Amino acid sequence: MKAGVLEKVNKVRFCTVADPVLAPGDMLLKVRAATVCGTDIRILRGRKTAGIRYPSILGHEFAGTVVETGGHSQFHPGQAVCVCPQFACGKCEYCIRGAENLCRNMTAMGYEIDGAFAEYVRIPARGIEAGNVFAMPEGMSFETAALAEPLSCVMNGQERVGVTIGDAVVILGAGPIGILHVKLARFAGARHIIVSEPNELRRKAALAEGADVVLDPGVEDLIETVRAATGGLGADVAIVAIGVPSLANDALKLVRYRGRVSLFAGFSKDVQAEIDVNAIHYNELMVTGSFGLTRLQFQRSLQLIASGHLKLETLLTHRFRLEDIETALQVAEQGAAIKVAIV
Ligand SMILES: [Zn+2]
Ligand SMILES: [Zn+2]
Structure with a gap:
């Protein structure tokens, strides 16, 4: 063959x-x-x-x-x-x-x-x-x-970090996975979705696929944008959808007290990142990873796609x-x- x-x-x-x-x-x-x-x-x-x-x-x-x-x-x-x-x-x-x-x-x-x-x-x-x-x-x-496979992985990530009705969600990175996160968060009831992505074409795509705000982190201040959109509080959830280790610490600064952070993307082997441990401690943050998918998530992804509600x-x-x-x-x-x- x-x-x-x-x-x-x-x-x-x-x-x-x-x-x-x-x-x-x-x-x-x-x-x-x-x-x-x-x-x-x-x-x-x-x-x-x-x-x-x-x-x-x-x-x-x-x-x-x-x-x-x-x-x-x-x-x-x-x-x-x-x-x-x-x-x-x-x-x-x-x-x-x-x-x-x-x-x-x-x-x-x-x-x-x-x-x-x-x-x-x-x-x-x-x-x-x-x-x-x-x-x-x-x-x-x-x-x-x-x-259905990547959608299931994204579903696993959002189940772990708990994206739910009324959440303000920040997604770092608008590659295919970041965009699937946008679509699924919208579907899960997020009220406001902010996407940070340096590539202009990807920002445009994220906007077309349902993000409320997209910005270039090299030009605009992401923390300020998130604060302005959330009455100064910070987002409920931040999802790192690109494997840049330093973004893990940035994500901690984007969420409110008791906010949730998903380190969704895979990182290169053996890389380490600095983490503001006090931000996790004093702000009572939840930080989670996500790996792969289950058969149940796969079945649900297929059913969701078939339903026509998630295009x-x-x-x-x-x-x-x-x-x-x-x-x-x-x-x-x-x-x-x-x-x-x-x-
Ligand atoms: Zn894959
Ligand atoms: Zn086993």
Whole structure:
């Protein structure tokens, strides 16, 4: 089959590779759409290395049609499905506690095992048995279904930090994840959403997707803007949606007493940041991280997209064929694109 192969850091090449070899119970999908994630870029650039193999095939946001069911009678050939790409064990202490996104025996598609920047993708039996393969709702496009994965991760972040009705929310960074945070916070009932982003195109996109105020942190004073919008109090929630460590401390200054801060974005390995510990102490702040997604969040994301109430189509700004994978990744890395799809 044809695939976009990660050969080493900074090198993805479109080439012919062996077809996936199926073990008993494995499912084979023909990939119909896969979207590029910030994580793919971090892996390509060598900023994420844990669990990465060379060569391997990236791509963990995808949907496709069933070629081989692997004997799982709930699916049939030709059926449109999408996959929650983190397979939890269901048995470890975190799975037992309902935090399957933190499973200690997790297998992640798209780097630990080959992903969907290819003609075909193998879904290991383990993932099907764990309930990670979902039938796509009627009428949903493959590329929109692929967005169920990032939406689920954003949902996990907002559940952790508790975005709720009437909140003033500040989002730092308006890449695809920041913009998904804007859309979901609006949907969750936020009254006021302020987005800080240096890139003008991304600011425009955030505004178009529902932010109330966007600003350039290099030019305007974010703290002043947040105070002015909240009667001097500060925001209820700040979400760091770009992996710049120093923003963690900035976020502490943006929220009110008992405000909540989400360090949503992944940071480069081994980086540290200075933190005003007294701000957390005296202001009784809550600071949380967020990692991955659960099957429940994936199911809810699919249902939300299918409901038509949360529209994601406008996020898909660029489409490429698989043979143009290198260009697709470059475009996704630059500011002009929100979501780049391989179709
Ligand atoms: Zn992703
Ligand atoms: Zn587990």
